[in-house]
Amino acid sequence: MMKIKQSEAERHVLNITVDNEAGILAKIAGLFTARGYNIDSLTVADISENHSVSRITIVTNGPPHVIDQIEAQLDRLVPVHRVVDLTQAGPHVERELALVKVSGVGEKRVEALRLADIFRARPVDTTTGSFIFEITGPPDKVDSFIALMRELGLVEVGRTGVVGMMRGPEAA
Amino acid sequence: MTQERSGAAILCETLVRQGVEFVFGYPGGAVLPIYDELFSDDRIRHILVRHEAGAAHAAEGYARSTGKPGVVLVTSGPGATNAITGIADAFLDSIPLVVITGQVATNLIGTDAFQEADTIGLTRHCTKHNYLVKDPAELAATIDEAFEIATTGRPGPVVIDIPKNVQVATAPWSDAPIQRHRRYNPRMVAPPEEIAEAVELIANAKAPIFYTGGGVINSGPRASELLRRFQALTGAPITSTLMGLGSFPSDHPAWLGMLGMHGTLEANMAMNQCDVMVNIGARFDDRVTGRLDAFSPDSTKIHIDIDRASINKVVPVDLGIVGDCATVLEQMIECWGNRKAQDLSEWNARLAGWRARDSLAYPAKSKDGMIMPQKAIERLHALTHKLDPVITTEVGQHQMWAAQYFGFVEPNRWLTSGGLGTMGYGLPAAIGAQLGNPGKLVIDVAGEASIQMNIQEMGTASQFRLPVKVFILNNEYMGMVRQWQELTYESRYSNSYSDSLPDFVALAEAYGWKGIRITSEDELDAGIQAMIDHDGPVMVDCMVAKEANCFPMIPSGAAHTEMLLYGDQVAGTLDDEAKALV
Ligand SMILES: Cc1cc2nc3c(=O)[nH]c(=O)nc-3n(C[C@H](O)[C@H](O)[C@H](O)COP(=O)(O)OP(=O)(O)OC[C@H]3O[C@@H](n4cnc5c(N)ncnc54)[C@H](O)[C@@H]3O)c2cc1C
Ligand SMILES: Cc1ncc(C[n+]2csc(CCOP(=O)(O)OP(=O)(O)O)c2C)c(N)n1
Numbered sequence: 001m002m003k004i005k006q007s008e009a010e011r012h013v014l015n016i017t018v019d020n021e022a023g024i025l026a027k028i029a030g031l032f033t034a035r036g037y038n039i040d041s042l043t044v045a046d047i048s049e050n051h052s053v054s055r056i057t058i059v060t061n062g063p064p065h066v067i068d069q070i071e072a073q074l075d076r077l078v079p080v081h082r083v084v085d086l087t088q089a090g091p092h093v094e095r096e097l098a099l100v101k102v103s104g105v106g107e108k109r110v111e112a113l114r115l116a117d118i119f120r121a122r123p124v125d126t127t128t129g130s131f132i133f134e135i136t137g138p139p140d141k142v143d144s145f146i147a148l149m150r151e152l153g154l155v156e157v158g159r160t161g162v163v164g165m166m167r168g169p170e171a172a
Numbered sequence: 173m174t175q176e177r178s179g180a181a182i183l184c185e186t187l188v189r190q191g192v193e194f195v196f197g198y199p200g201g202a203v204l205p206i207y208d209e210l211f212s213d214d215r216i217r218h219i220l221v222r223h224e225a226g227a228a229h230a231a232e233g234y235a236r237s238t239g240k241p242g243v244v245l246v247t248s249g250p251g252a253t254n255a256i257t258g259i260a261d262a263f264l265d266s267i268p269l270v271v272i273t274g275q276v277a278t279n280l281i282g283t284d285a286f287q288e289a290d291t292i293g294l295t296r297h298c299t300k301h302n303y304l305v306k307d308p309a310e311l312a313a314t315i316d317e318a319f320e321i322a323t324t325g326r327p328g329p330v331v332i333d334i335p336k337n338v339q340v341a342t343a344p345w346s347d348a349p350i351q352r353h354r355r356y357n358p359r360m361v362a363p364p365e366e367i368a369e370a371v372e373l374i375a376n377a378k379a380p381i382f383y384t385g386g387g388v389i390n391s392g393p394r395a396s397e398l399l400r401r402f403q404a405l406t407g408a409p410i411t412s413t414l415m416g417l418g419s420f421p422s423d424h425p426a427w428l429g430m431l432g433m434h435g436t437l438e439a440n441m442a443m444n445q446c447d448v449m450v451n452i453g454a455r456f457d458d459r460v461t462g463r464l465d466a467f468s469p470d471s472t473k474i475h476i477d478i479d480r481a482s483i484n485k486v487v488p489v490d491l492g493i494v495g496d497c498a499t500v501l502e503q504m505i506e507c508w509g510n511r512k513a514q515d516l517s518e519w520n521a522r523l524a525g526w527r528a529r530d531s532l533a534y535p536a537k538s539k540d541g542m543i544m545p546q547k548a549i550e551r552l553h554a555l556t557h558k559l560d561p562v563i564t565t566e567v568g569q570h571q572m573w574a575a576q577y578f579g580f581v582e583p584n585r586w587l588t589s590g591g592l593g594t595m596g597y598g599l600p601a602a603i604g605a606q607l608g609n610p611g612k613l614v615i616d617v618a619g620e621a622s623i624q625m626n627i628q629e630m631g632t633a634s635q636f637r638l639p640v641k642v643f644i645l646n647n648e649y650m651g652m653v654r655q656w657q658e659l660t661y662e663s664r665y666s667n668s669y670s671d672s673l674p675d676f677v678a679l680a681e682a683y684g685w686k687g688i689r690i691t692s693e694d695e696l697d698a699g700i701q702a703m704i705d706h707d708g709p710v711m712v713d714c715m716v717a718k719e720a721n722c723f724p725m726i727p728s729g730a731a732h733t734e735m736l737l738y739g740d741q742v743a744g745t746l747d748d749e750a751k752a753l754v
């Protein structure tokens with residue numbers, strides 16, 4: 001009997017600077033599917049004054065040689081200016097924003113508010129039976145907050161996916 | 173002077189300015205404005221094919237044989253989808269194409285309009301780049317960039333999708349060259365320290381090998397010339413992939429023949445046993461490496477490639493050098509200076525031992541008394557090589573036999589579909605090659621199954637009076653499939669028999685070609701000679717042994733050291749792991 005084999009993966013955060021042209025997001029996302037790479041999260045936004053350049057941040061995972069290949073494959077796309085592997089490059093910050101809706105009354109409601117305070121999550125909408133919290137932080141902090149809220153009446157979650165940047169004065 | 177011109181007119185002007193001689197195409201609703209422009213423009217010759225796949229393959233044949241980009245023009249929807257096989261073929265084999273597809277008007281895009289297909293989406297992963305042009309003012313710059321991208325760095329196909337209203341609408345046009353921002357800058361020159369390191373490794377090697385590929389052809393004839401010089405300086409033996417044949421002369425004593433699945437024993441053994449491997453413009457394809465964990469286990473590997481993504485993709489190397497073959501070879505020759513070549517006599521003696529096995533030997537007579545296909549190729553070579561012919565192929569055993577038994581001494585004479593392995597490539601490619609090389613002998617070595625995949629292009633050759641020759645090795649089988657079924661599925665020949673074949677001679681005559689049938693060895697030379705002598709297109713139906721196999725062969729999942737030769741007892745089945753590999 002033959003089984004399909006899988007190999008050990010590591011997580012990497014990639015910052016990709018691209019020309020802001022039609023189809024570029026489909027091209028990049030499609031490259032990942034076409035070549036069998038993984039996307040854990042993807043964010044994209046225009047970052048230049050004249051709207052000509054966007055930054056795409058992708059969190060991916062794979063064995064080291066696959067990560068290297070992903071970067072090479074991204075780099076050869078014509079509209080891609082630069083690919084920076086933050087995980088490889090060294091100390092960097094990663095942030096993600098989430099909106100977390102929790103419903104409940106009584107003790108659960110008070111507990112949700114107390115935990116939100118500890119996590120520095122802000123209520124941005126309130127009804128007598130619910131909150132929407134806004135939380136930012138590294139993805140694992142957001143994960144833990146959501147896990148706690150699950151026990152207290154989690155209704156829905158919206159997450160932006162990760163953006164990241166190298167520490168220090170220079171651009172990466 | 174600046175004047176208002178239609179998008180269609182701007183397209184034609186820009187093509188002329190790019191030096192385009194031929195456009196391979198087929199008209200339809202979404203490109204009518206462009207066809208109307210071509211009607212009165214005698215600077216560009218439009219070659220009307222019979223199917224859009226034929227247009228793309230013909231453009232490939234033109235490109236590979238001349239080094240210039242091939243240009244294709246097709247309509248939206250079915251025109252574009254028909255061309256995709258050829259586009260994907262060019263993508264895998266790094267062939268420069270600029271493909272212009274018509275599209276429905278911008279206001280209709282996304283409405284499932286008549287003959288609408290998402291050409292950009294469909295071709296995204298089989299093009300080097302693609303564009304949807306929504307404004308005629310952007311056409312000229314886009315087309316210029318498309319040519320630059322198609323032809324520089326690692327060459328490849330570029331699609332430009334032009335909605336019909338953009339062809340009709342006008343924009344200012346001036347004869348002055350377009351100013352545009354250049355954003356594509358492939359690295360050509362390698363850093364000197366990498367060159368020095370490579371030269372040091374090669375100079376100290378006791379058992380070096382040059383493993384060359386299609387990148388040497390892509391890099392232009394100068395790369396082949398420099399390769400010959402560098403080989404002379406180092407004395408290293410040399411092998412090539414299917415795609416690199418012709419970059420080094422096959423009659424040179426250092427030539428080991430092709431490597432890989434159907435390569436020679438000496439080439440594969442030398443790859444396995446070498447101490448320094450220099451990969452020049454090849455990409456460690458699975459047809460070449462065989463079982464990866466047994467691939468050249470003890471060598472130091474240097475890889476020269478213009479595409480960083482080719483380096484460490486499948487085989488980890490010790491020294492990856494990103495750069496152009498010709499440029500890097502020149503740098504290495506310079507750095508080599510007046511060093512002496514190593515004494516390689518021990519290595520050469522081992523090579524001689526492997527050569528003595530004569531891995532390309534085949535039985536003189538077949539079981540069924542028919543012509544041995546290998547013999548047919550040898551005679552074809554013997555009778556034509558002085559004419560410096562261009563050879564194209566279809567896909568299958570005949571393709572491998574042509575690679576093994578037809579010797580190539582110059583680049584750009586061997587056109588074959590390697591990466592995608594597209595049956596139906598050879599005839600249209602021959603048509604494109606003939607247009608690019610008028611007066612040259614162009615022969616498509618074909619199989620009776622493959623030739624039927626684009627047989628309609630016979631009409632194109634007739635219309636444009638192209639004297640292409642099609643030499644069919646007719647074994648009445650999809651021989652390559654039959655061979656695998658023999659070796660791995662206990663000879664259960666599921667659907668691989670070529671039933672209901674047409675009478676190829678009568679078919680040739682129906683198209684206004686000459687038809688020749690060869691049925692026995694004593695007719696072989698005369699038949700080939702008659703083909704050469706006829707001043708017009710010829711189809712030769714050469715009946716060959718039905719069940720001949722293509723050897724040597726590294727079976728699926730095996731190592732370079734586990735080659736099958738003629739006379740070896742071959743097993744009738746394989747385990748599932750090996751069956752899962754292609
Ligand atoms: C039925 C069948 C059987 C086959 N059997 C074999 C076999 O036995 N042996 C074999 O070899 N092949 C065989 N092939 C072909 C095989 O599938 C591959 O197409 C082929 O091996 C790839 O050749 P290559 O490595 O030279 O790469 P190519 O596909 O030619 O790629 C060229 C490489 O060079 C690089 N390059 C391009 N331009 C430049 C430049 N200017 N400077 C530097 N680098 C450049 C590219 O980035 C790329 O990495 C077979 C195909 C078929 C259909
Ligand atoms: C378009 C396409 N379909 C299927 C295949 C799979 N295939 C590879 S070789 C081959 C048989 C080719 O038969 P023929 O042209 O007679 O050549 P022979 O092997 O007999 O020389 C087939 C079906 C292919 N390569 N291309």
Ligand SMILES: [Mg+2]
Pocket residue numbers: 568619620621645646647648649650651
């Ligand atoms: Mg056949």
